[in-house]
Amino acid sequence: MHGMERVGVIGSGQMGGGIAQVAGVSGFDTVVFDVNASALDKCKGLHQKLLARAVEKGRMSQDDADAARKRIAYTDELGALRDSDIVIEAVVERADVKKDLFKDLSSVLSETAVFASNTSSISITDLATSVGDRADRFIGMHFFNPVPVMKLVEVINGLATSRETTDRVLSLSEAMGKTAVPANDRAGFVSNRILMPMINEAFYTWMEGVAEPEHIDEIMKLGMAHPMGPLRLADFIGLDTCVHIMDVMAEGLNNPRYRACPLLKQLVTAGRLGDKTKHGVFKY
Ligand SMILES: NC(=O)c1ccc[n+]([C@@H]2O[C@H](COP(=O)([O-])OP(=O)(O)OC[C@H]3O[C@@H](n4cnc5c(N)ncnc54)[C@H](O)[C@@H]3O)[C@@H](O)[C@H]2O)c1
Numbered sequence: 001m002h003g004m005e006r007v008g009v010i011g012s013g014q015m016g017g018g019i020a021q022v023a024g025v026s027g028f029d030t031v032v033f034d035v036n037a038s039a040l041d042k043c044k045g046l047h048q049k050l051l052a053r054a055v056e057k058g059r060m061s062q063d064d065a066d067a068a069r070k071r072i073a074y075t076d077e078l079g080a081l082r083d084s085d086i087v088i089e090a091v092v093e094r095a096d097v098k099k100d101l102f103k104d105l106s107s108v109l110s111e112t113a114v115f116a117s118n119t120s121s122i123s124i125t126d127l128a129t130s131v132g133d134r135a136d137r138f139i140g141m142h143f144f145n146p147v148p149v150m151k152l153v154e155v156i157n158g159l160a161t162s163r164e165t166t167d168r169v170l171s172l173s174e175a176m177g178k179t180a181v182p183a184n185d186r187a188g189f190v191s192n193r194i195l196m197p198m199i200n201e202a203f204y205t206w207m208e209g210v211a212e213p214e215h216i217d218e219i220m221k222l223g224m225a226h227p228m229g230p231l232r233l234a235d236f237i238g239l240d241t242c243v244h245i246m247d248v249m250a251e252g253l254n255n256p257r258y259r260a261c262p263l264l265k266q267l268v269t270a271g272r273l274g275d276k277t278k279h280g281v282f283k284y
Helices: 014-027 037-056 062-071 097-106 124-137 163-175 191-207 213-224 230-237 239-252 262-269
Strands: 005-012 029-033 074-075 086-090 114-117 138-143 151-156 179-184
Touching: 005 014, 014 029, 014 037, 014 062, 014 074, 014 138, 037 074, 062 074, 086 097, 097 114, 097 124, 097 239, 114 124, 114 163, 124 138, 138 163, 151 163, 163 179, 191 213, 191 230, 191 239, 191 262, 213 230, 230 239, 239 262
Parallel strands: 005 029, 005 086, 029 074, 086 114, 114 138, 151 179
Antiparallel strands: 138 151
């Protein structure tokens, strides 16, 4: 058993907002902390809208939606997380920002609380150094976007993560309605270690003129039963994020085979970042 009732979430953006929503709907008392008041407001508004829509579509009763709404609190004070049994961090993908937060958090949380990060590429072992002798209670919980829809949580063990912490977090993830799968802390974990080189190879295939981008995607969709082609997926993730994750893997796995494709880097230089700039591989 996970023995957790109160879930803290740091960051109310795309991922943190989704994690908080899932925790609240799954029956956990949830507190979301963000330094940005307008991000918190936006997150709260989105939760109201999504819960109302779930009731409208008959996916949830009005009582359950009201109860979920009451279970989620929004705050701009870190101290409000003090009673959390676990805090899941989902702020910007910067090791220094995350480490500062976890250091502050370690003087706020109880001795038994678990520290979790939703980082997609930063070393869990490295982040865990920020909580001193409590690194055995530090772990990665890698959720996927959009969190309420995607079933997977990749649970990442740092070098010092205890077996008990892993078991508690696997069990908590299941209680949040997810399928939790453990992995160890190597750059890219399992998901990006396999996905990103495939995306990178799609850019090489395009760069070398093997096929047009839309044909590359069509072949991978129809031939491999992928729901989205690799180039369309790269636009969705953000081409800058793809380059960043390849860089982290090239450095962390100490192997040049993970270097980002020159064409992928060139599109980023040109400001073509994908869906978020309305132009990446494709135009939107
Ligand atoms: N977007 C994805 O597809 C995805 C998938 C898996 C993991 N992740 C990881 O999740 C994390 C968050 O990504 P996102 O897409 O939700 O980002 P986002 O920009 O949507 O949200 C980040 C939020 O963190 C807040 N924040 C920044 N610094 C803070 C601080 N010091 N204290 C409290 N709040 C702070 C910001 O105000 C913002 O609301 C990143 O580590 C990212 O790598 C993202």
